Amino acid sequence: MNGDRPRLISLRNPWFTASVGAISILFVFTVFVGFVWLPSAQNDALFKGLLNAICSAAGVPKAWLSEASPPIQPKTPVSSVVLTPDMLGGASSGGSIGRGATLALRCTMCHGARGVSAANTPNLAGQYAPSIYKELRDFQSGARTSAIMAPMVVGLSDQDLSDLSAYYASLPRSNAPPAQQVHSEPNIVATGSPMRNIAPCGSCHGDLATKLGAPWLGPQPREYLKSQLEAFANGSRHNDISAQMRNIARNMTADEINASASYYAGSR
């Protein structure tokens, strides 16, 4: 066409050929080293062969361990409940509160007529629905053991559990104490102990933040909180996912268990 006018993208433009050529060579070289040479140097049977080397370097998902032995089954039943953020989220998406209230009649002897009781059982009024649901499912499956709770939930359907959870979540929390009684939180609640891998209680159980599945702890009976922390510490309670609470409670001192239980029992 117009042979006189110089063109940028043209093999006769040395700037074009040199820059594109040099970068292409660099790219091809790095691809060879990164996708063929380095992975081939891995001394692992699973990475042998050109295709395996390239796939592993590209990050293609593959069942690398499919030929290995299956995972070891735990000796005790563990929780299999999956919680997602939209589960039991609001009154609309969760269960029926009215139906839950009828079902809850069987719970009142221990947990109180309106989800609050002085019997050292957990206060359920205002508890997060996913937390109640998870515990009920764990009582059913045996992941959490209780001679009292197991027979109570044995015949309940999944919908029953959702309805119960929605009902208790809808109840008002027991009255918070007056402001002057709210003492400042102990270190274990506010800051945890980073060097012992203890996250602050408040970062999951309320105060600083909440996490899905972690129950609201204020106000709960002191004896109940203390006994549960000790049960996590000695492993007799084991329905916490990935042993989160067992690992925390095991590292807590007796003083810290007392301090956190007292704080959550009395501060609000």
Added chain:
Amino acid sequence: MISNRRLVLAHFWLAFAVFGLAILLGEWQMFIRSPLHGWLHNPDLYYRSVTAHGTVMGYVFPTLVAMGFGYAICELSLDQPLIGRRWAWVGYAMIIVGSVAAVVPVALGLDSVLYTFYPPMIGNAFYYIGVVLVVVGSWVWVVLMGVNLNAWKRAHPGAPVPLPMFANVAAAYLWGWTAVGAALELLFQILPVALGFSNTINAGLSRVLFSWTLHAIVYFWLMPAYIAFYTIVPRAIGGRLYSDTMARVSFALFLVFSMPIGIHHLFADPQVGSGFKFIHSVFTAMVTIPTLLTVFTICASVEIAARLRGGKGVFGWLKALPWDNPQMLALAFSFVMLGFGGAGGLINMSYQLDSTVHNTQWITGHFHLIFGGAVVIMYFAIAYDLWPHLTGRAMQDLSLIRTQLWLWFVGMIVTTFPWHYVGILGMPRRMAYFDYSAPGLSGEGITVIMSTVGGALLVVSALLFLLILYRNHSASRAETTPFTFSRAIHEPTSLPLALNGLGLWVGLMIALTITNYGYPIAQLIGLHDAQVPAVFIGGKR
């Protein structure tokens, strides 16, 4: 001659005002984590502060400096009034609205997600919308820079594009393309969750998209400093630019190599294959080429100035340099910090060595030394050089300026060197408190105190800087000589097409983005198992 002084001043003043506020947050963060202060009982306050500090220092401050400087360069180097002045003000307004929309929810504790967003953490949608507005406002500038350059080229066919404008438009195009990654992440991953349309997020994909932005944004921050190296400093110290071609090649290579390297931020991420990590590592290493080209060219230019002033000998010419000139001082400090920061950066970008410092205070030290040190000190220099031309008044506080620059340099070294040291010892970054009572950590408390002291020097220096600029507005009026950029020894009379426009380099930038990011992004989009539940921040307590 700048006809839009108010536009340029508005950008600079807003940039420096938010900078002055954000630096106070930074110093507070150092103080409350040091042994001088007990543990913060509400760690969220720390994360709020980090989010605000990062958002202002990473998005708002450098973007406004680049924009204000860009508008000034556009008029000064092309010698034509800015086309699209109204649009420029629209972009400026978007940045103000976006900044307010972003910072208010952060201050309320609804968005303690840090400026890198960290999905699957999700905060209040207003923060993300605010950041998007800031980015879109800056894209107005990107478009205007391209429009103005093209208008000039049409009016001056075949004439060499002035170097400052060439570099300025390179910076604009770099930003225009690199911001696409974070914009995609915000629009298609984070905002749908933040607005309640979805409860799960592809965190791996989000992080890869953010890395698209995360490294090239650093070079966007760097560009005004490099433009000052090439086009202001040699003139200000009475020398000539050693090579105009070398300067253009450096900016072109920055455009090409700063984009396809962001995965070096994801060396510890499992969702990206090791092959791509290696490629990005190698391409990161390529950035040393334009960096060293610049160091060489600027040192040669400085030597020219020294010899013109009668400097002799192999090293004796160093004594003949105008060390009392703030531009000389800023350049020297900038290069020292660039040297240390760059050496540290070689550790970060190396796939294997990175694992020893990944997510430690070393990283914090590295980017503060490079950006807060080498780059921001040149922002100061740019302001000092430009201010008399913006206000029409003489800059009288030369000794105060020197004090300010010295304080910034010393403060930054004292702040960042301890961070590098404890980073090697393994001190993690982004912690609201450190347990100095643990036997292994008790010795590290002193380093945090050192950084706190360094931070205090930086605060004093920043206040001095603002004071100097403010006082200039009421200084005596002076007949300023017309603003000029540095002249090269051999000024270009005609340039090869490749160096008189950015087409080739933008093309290579986009091509390398596709080769280096295409597969990881496509793979993660198709990987539906990668959707994870969002972790909502700042919700019910």
